Amino acid sequence: MTTTTEDITATLLLNPTTCDGRGLCHHAAPDLIELDEWGYPLLPGGGLRADLTKSQLKAAEDATHACPVLALHIERRK
């Protein structure tokens, strides 16, 4: 399946200076967020921003709510 720009509903943002590497985002959304060898989250694509399709949005919300230090943030497309 190919992803078109219309499928993108939001962007998941990670602030690396806030992130403590507690790993709760991964436990809340294991299919969306992996942990690196030091226990820090890896978003899809590997950077600090990840575009989300509609089907990924729920997992991203779970991860965002699970973060105890508010390092994750979802920016919705208008």
Next chain:
Amino acid sequence: MGRLGIETRSSLSMHLAQYGPLPLVPERHGKEPGRLVTELEKSGLRGRGGGWFPTFRKFSAVVDSSVSRGRLSRTRHPVVIANGMEGEPASAKDAVLMASSAHLIFDGITAAAATIGATDAFLALHRDSRLVPILTKALDERQAAGIDPLQISLVTPPARYVASEESALSHWVGEGIATPVYPDRPFQKGAAGRPTLVQNVETLSHIALIARMGGDWYREVGVPSAPGTTLVTVGGAVQEEGVVEVPTGTPVSEILAMCGGTTEPIRGYLTGGYGGGWVAADGFDSTAWDPDAMRAAGAVIGASVLWLIGESECPLEEIARVTAWMAGESAGQCGPCIYGLPSISDDVHHLAMRHMSEAEMKHLGQRLKLVQNRGGCKHPDGTARFVSTGLTAFADEVALHLDRRCSVSGRRPVSRPGTEGSLPVPAPRLALVDVSGRDFE
């Protein structure tokens, strides 16, 4: 003879005799930046701190950010910070420029401040820098002559690599904390939340020339994509280490000839500084010294450092020493930097010491990718590039080391990384938060 006058140390009277007084720079008027911004656009000037970002865009971004706040906002007045930190240990061009042509830099600060409507102006240089008394004296001369409508103040953040990053600099001026800021950029929320223009001191001295002579004059030398002259710090295996001023686009071979040529056959070059990259020697000296030609050749012009490594040295030992230092220079804010850089440093150390297995080598390759695009600043990215370009440029040496050999080992024992070598590695590590050392509230 260059434009920036780095050959002699100029007093104010010498400066005025050489360049004449700074003409009246039209001030920002409400939403409109001063007219100098048009000349800056015409000149094609790009920032000399390492990013080579179009200077006029930075000016416009600061003014737009200021205008967007409205007339009652307490943070609407912009701040100018001249970056004289020169965080790159292999670079000396800003120090040479500040020692010789301080008044050109201060002219640039005054011109920039008027153009964006700044109400505070600072020059930042490393704590304990020997330039502090020289620049203090130059500022006193200007104050006595009454030539700067806005007072310029010296600030001296801690001498740490990441402290010279522009968001760290505005963080320090605003709050006394010299750590990089994420995600706001200085033009959005800089010193004390105000729109902040951070410009390298060399860029400011070019601005002072453009304010006098105009953008068309500025473009008369150098390449169209990055016009003007540029300072270059040349070090390592050359007869005469030092700083030269050349038009952009000058071939590397000409720059080396200005430094008396090389001292031995060359294996490779470090370009741009420790946040830059390595290239193998083959044919590189015909490359033009400008940002685009450098990128096309797989190099980085960055802070305009050209460091030569000769056949008598093991490049992997040099890389290991510097990588250990870079790992220690992390601000300690982001996990991939806090844990990733020491892991990479350990791997490179093993490689330099010839204790590296193929599996570990593969792991190093993964780690170099893993730390990129994941930091609040580009320190991990720069360190990863420093290492990965080195592994590529010196692939022959890597293969020898994986085979427990070294091209130089017959001539001298393997040094312990961190103890000796040719690339400079500053010794002390200072705290990034040090409110007691602040000069201003």
